[in-house]
Amino acid sequence: MSTELFPKMSQSIIDGDSDAAAALAQQAVESGLDPLEAISKGFVIGVNTVGEAFAKGDAFLPELVMAGEAMKAAIAVLEPEMQKRGTARQILGKVVLATVEGDIHEIGKTLVGTMLSASGFQVYDLGVDVPSAKILAKVKEVDADLVGLSALLTTTMVKQKEVIDVLDKEGLRKKVKVMVGGAPVTRDWVQKIEADGYSEDAIGAVAVAKQLVGAA
C-alpha cells in the first residue's frame, strides 16, 4: 500500500523541495502509512543519494542543504503521527552543536547540523558565540550523547578545550563524546585537547558522529 509514494518521497528530498516533501508526508499520514517506513524507505533514500553525490563532487552545497531542509519539513509532518502511534523515529543520538564563545562563524557548523539531523540525529543547535557554561547546561538538559564544537579562529579554538574541561569537571566526559571542527582544527589539536573526533566537512562529520555513537 502506498509504496508508490517512496520514490516520490526520495525524489522530493533530491529536489530539495520542502513543500513537496511535506505534502508527501501528509499523504503518507492520511493513507495510514507507517511514518517510520516513510522515512526509512522514502525520505532517507533521498538524503543518502544527495550525500553520496556530494561526496563524489556531483552535487553541491545548496543541494545538500536543501535536501536537509526538505527532510526537516517531512519529519515535522510525520512527528505528531509517530507520537500518536506511540512510536518514535529511531534517533541515532542527541547532539548539542555550537560555535564556541568569541567566534561568530557558523556556516560550517550549520551544515553539520543539517546533515546530522537529516541522517537521524536529534540536533540542538545553540548558534554562535556560545559560552561553555551554556553548552554544559544544554548537555545536561537534553541528556546529550554528543557535543559538536566549531571554531574558525585560532584565537577561539582554545574554547573547544575549555568545553572539554568543563564536561570533565562535571564527570560527563565518559558519557558525552566531543567532536570538533573548523578551519584551524588539525589532528594534532584533536589529540592535544583529547577530543573524540573531527571532520573536514559535513558529510565526514556524519560518519564520525555515527561511529562515536556506535551506529556506523
Add this chain to the structure above:
Amino acid sequence: MQPKLELLTPGLISRILDEAFQLMMKPGIKVQDAAARDLLAAAGSSVDGEIVRIPEKVVRKALESVPSTFFLYDRLGNRRVTYGGDAVHFDPGSSGVHVLDPETLEHKPSETADLVRLVKVAEMLSAYDAQSTAVVCNEAPKAIGDLYRLYIVLLYSAKPIVTGAFSLSTLHTMIDMLAIFSTSTSLSAGGSRAALAEKPLAVFDVCPSPPLIWSEFGAGNLIELARANVPAELISMPLAGAAAPVTLLGSVVQHAAESLSGIAIHQLASPGAPIVWGGAPAIFDMRRGTTPMGAVETAMIDAAYAQVGKSLGLPTHCYLGASDAKIVDAQAGLESGVSAILGALAGVNMISGAGMLDFLACQSAEKLVVDAEAIGMAKRLVAGITVRTETLATALFEGINFKGDFLKQKVTRELFPLEQYLPSAVIDRDSIRGWQQAGSLDTFARARARTRDLLAAYQRPAMAPEQERELRAMVQSLAKDAGMEKLPEAE
C-alpha cells in the same frame, strides 16, 4: 554588458588605417603571385614587377563585400562558432612540431599518436569550441603533411576545425575531404562543396610574409579559398622590432596593411567570400632573439589590431593563451591565463594558442587541460555581470534574520551554476588537509590525472561508414604516392 578592453581611441584607429593605406601605395605590397597581381591591376592598382600599389578605393570596395559574420558548424550540422561581433571562442594552438612528454618532460617530435591524443582531449573539453590541426605528424610524408593532419582530426573529432594548407594541390584535396562531411542545406545536398560553402566545417589559416609580402603560395591560397567559398583566416605576423617596426602601433599598422591587401586579393577573386582579420604577431625579445607569445605586449598588439578589425566590421582572430615556458609550470599558467583573458576582453572571435609551449613549437595535452580552466574563467568574465533577480538583494534577505542561511534558499541552488564558473579538479580549492589526503599534487600532476580520465572517457564521434570509406579512399592514394604504404585507421 560584455566587458571590453580597448587600447585605441577612434582617432588612433583612423591614423592606423590611414598609414596602412599609405604603406599600400608606398612602398606598396610585394605580391609574388601573378594571378593576384592581375586581379589587383584589373581593379585599378598599379603593378611594377612584383610590387603592387593598391589604392584605398580598391580596398574600401573589397571591405564592402566582406561578410561581417559567418558561422562554423560541427559534423552534425550544428552551429558551433560565431565569427563576428564580440563572440569569443578558443581552439588549441596549431602546427606544433613537438609534444611535451608528460612523463619525461622531453620535447619529442610529434607523431600521429600525439595528434590523436591532443584531438581526443580537446574533443572532451567544452572550453574548446573548435579543434585545430594541432601538430604536424613527423613520420608522415611532408608532401601530404597538411591533409594527413586533417584526416586524423576528422577521424577523431566532430567539432569545427581551424586548419591550413601547405600547398595549393593539397588545399584542393582538403576542401574535398571536408565536403564529404558537409550537411544538407535548403539549397544544397550534403556531401558537396556547395553545402560546405553554406555550412563551413573549417577555416583555413593563410599567412602573408612580413613585412608587406604576399608569397605566391599565400596569395594563391587566398584566391583558391575565396573561389571555393571556404573561410580564410588571415594570419599576419609582424614581429615588433625585427620583421616589423619596434613600436606596437607600427606593428599594428603593418598588420593592417598586410591584412587589407589580403582582403583585396581575396574579395577580388570572389566578392562576399568569408575571411577573418586574424594574426599571430609577437614582440621580439631583445636578449634572446625569440618571439614571446606570452609577453603582455604581444597581447596588446593583438587587442589593438582586433579593435582595428572590429572598426571595419570584420570577424577577428588572434594567437593568445600560449606560453614560452618549456614545461607546464607557473610561467606557463600565468602567461597563458593572462593572455587568454586579454584576448577574451578584446572580444576576439577565435583565440588560438592553448596547449602551446616554447614559442608555439610544442603542444601539450596536459597544458590544454590546464588552459581549459583559464578559458573557463575568461569566458565567465566576458559573460559579465547579469541581473538575474527582480531585486538585486532585498528580496533575498526575506527570512534571513541576520543568519548566514543563504545556502538554504532555492534561488541559491538555481543561480549558483550561472553565477559561478565551476572549475574541474585541475583547480585546487580543497582545504590543506583535503589536498594532502589527495596526494599533495601540483597543477601539472592534477592535469596529468585529468588527461588520463578524459582519454579513458573519450568516445569517437559517430561517422557514417560510407563517409569514412570515401575519406580513406581520398587520402589513401595520395599517401601511397607520397610513400606512405599504410594509412592509419581509427582505433
